[in-house]
Amino acid sequence: MKPSLAKGTRDFTAVEVARRRFIINILQKNFELFGFQPLETPSFENLSTLTGKYGEEGDRLIFKILNSSINEAKEDKKNNMLLDFQKALDRPFSSDNLTDKALRYDLTVPFARFVAMNHNQLTFPFKRYQIQPVWRADRPQKGRYREFYQCDADVVGSESLLQEVDLVQLYLKSFAELGVSVTIHINNRKILSGLAEFAGITDKLIDFTVALDKLDKIGKDGVVKELLERGIAQESIDKLDFLFTQSNDALENLLQLKEKFEGNEVGLKGVEELETVIIQSLNLGVDIQNLVFDITLARGLDYYTGAIFEVKANNVQMGSIGGGGRYDNLTEVFGVKNIPGIGVSFGLDRIYLVMEELGLFPKDATTKVDYLFANFGGNEISEALKLIKQLREKGISAEIYPEAAKIGKQFTYAEKKGIKNLVFLGEEIKNGNITYKDLEAGEQKTVSLEEFLG
Template identity: 90%
Template sequence: MKPSLAKGTRDFTALEVSRRRFIINILQKNFELFGFQPLETPSFENLSTLTGKYGEEGDRLIFKILNSSINEAKESKKNQMLNDFQKTLEKPFNSENITDKALRYDLTVPFARFVAMNHGQLTFPYKRYQIQPVWRADRPQKGRFREFYQCDADVVGSESLFQEVDLVQLYLKSFSDLKIPVTIHLNNRKILSGLAEYAGITDKLIEFTVALDKLDKIGKEGVVKELLEREIAQESIDKLDFLFNQSNDALENLLLLKEKFVGNEVGLKGVEELEFVLTQSLNLGVNMENLVFDITLARGLDYYTGAIFEVKADEVQMGSIGGGGRYDNLTEVFGVKNIPGIGISFGLDRIYLVMEELGLFPEEATSKTEYLFANFGGEETVEALKLIMQLRVKGISAELYPENAKIGKQFTYAEKKGIKNLVFLGEEEIKNRTVTFKNLEAGEQKTVSLEEFLR
């Protein structure tokens, strides 16, 4: 049978792994620069931990795992287990007889579960970063995979809006280091709740935000159609028509909302919070062109309660390459109250695609062997291995061609692997304590003393 990959997954070559590590190293450096500490959680969680946290659409994309009691059955009981399994097929798919665990959908809910389990031992505010894969049963397409990495930074235990301001700074510094020009789109969940109240559809808040979040994909007509399908009255939709005609001036848009939110406490609170984040960011020197108040931004997740972030690359059509927000009530579902939280995520895979398309990966992002030693056999090979060991002690990558093959074959190997230098340590070099090497990129060959070579 011809081997194949599962849909939505990928193999990564040496070049791709090196470039991904380049991105991760920059993000990790900045996470720690901003005071975040590393955390890792299991690849799968109890199904009950994940369900009900991502909204109706998110729950459908959770990868469920077959019940371990079936997978771990002993051979002697296999037939009986198969019979039992056949019976469970007659029950609903979500039955715990079939599945009680699932691959993690994101890193935020597992983090909230961790905080709920360990809050007595944590020092608040607790700042953590996490770089691990997640899985979603989504339809694969460009920039969207079923298995992909998320790079998250979260703060829990603080209601201060300066956390939002700091995360804006983290986004901008990280993407500046990666040389990616970006725009950060901001909104506030309280503003969305205020809009629902203004339109008289408070009981349809989730349906409203899920549809609104698709504006950039399906346009105004598509959003209106979906709102009608979700039984939101045309009268309410008409009251929200101004959403589709926003100006480019964030402060002007906020002023308009203040007028519409008179007497609307939750809506005005959202405007006040967003004003603070924008104003303080500008005070810190952030260019207003890098920040956009996007009143239609909803992100479609049920657990956000305040600020919402989404990052888009300016020069590539890729969708969001980062996002997040405040989720002050998330740990309550795990029985722990009064632990506010906020976090952001970097989409590693999409960031990679953006950098590749824009040609932003530097030469040092590619892992290459510095020196390949030609294999001449006999005593020369032994001496080459001794010299290779000395280079490795110095942290310089070096390897020996494994066979005593024709020199042309060894040249070809070095060129195909992108090795920078081919080293010749023959009888004459050993005798004179010299080293001859050819720079394959420049095409230059030179002989130097052994001492000079090892400097």
């Protein structure tokens, strides 16, 4: 049987792993610089933990796990037919289903579950970062995989808008160090609720936000069509037409909303919160071009209650490479109230694609062996092994070619692997000298052992 990969998954070569680590190291350093502490949660959760947290579309993308007791097909004794697994999986969750566990869909809900279980032992505000894989039964395409990493930073136990301002700084600092020029799109879920109230479709808020969130993908006509299909009247859609003709001035757009939201308490609250975040960010030197008020930004997750973020890379065609928002009620579904939270996520895989396309990875992002010792099958092997041990003790990478082979073959191995230097041990070793070739510069040198081991 010919081996193959499951759709939406990938193998990572040494170069790819090294480059991914380069991204992760910068993110991890900044997470800790901003006061976040590491946390890891299991790769799978109880299905009941995950369902109902991501909206109708999100729930459909959860990877369910068959219970171990029925992983093998069993025959129905009454009709001698195999159990219809698919029908069982499609039924609403209940204790008699074939599955009660699922692979995690994101890192936020498992984090909320962790907080709910451990809130009596935590010090609030509690700040954590988490870098782990997640799984979604999505249609694979460029930048979208079924298994991918999320790099999250969350704060729970604080309603202060300073958290939003801080997360804007975290985004901008991290992407600046990665060399990626970005624009942060920001909105507020309360503004979206206010818009629903303004248009008289409060009972259709979820339908409204899910459709609006697709604007970048399907355009205005597509959004209008979907709103109509979701039962929203044309009269209400006409009231919202101004959403599609916003100016580039964030504060001007907020002023326009204030006028439309007169007497609309929740909408005005959203405008006030967003205004505070934008003004405080500008006071810290954030370029208004890098922080855009996007009134159509909805992010189709049901648990957001306040600020919502989406980060897009400039100068390259790619979906969002980061996103997040405030979720003040998430732990309530686990029976723990009054623990507000906010968090952001960095999309490692898409960041990688952006950096690769723009040629932003530094050469030293790829791990290379410093020295390869040539193997001629003679007495030099013992001396080579001793020198390799000394180099490794100094933190310098080194290896010996395992078989005695023609020098051309060993050169080819070194070049293909990107090894920096090829070492030849000859008669000069008796005089305390060693010869090596710098393969990057193409220069051969003979130096003393003391200088070599320096």
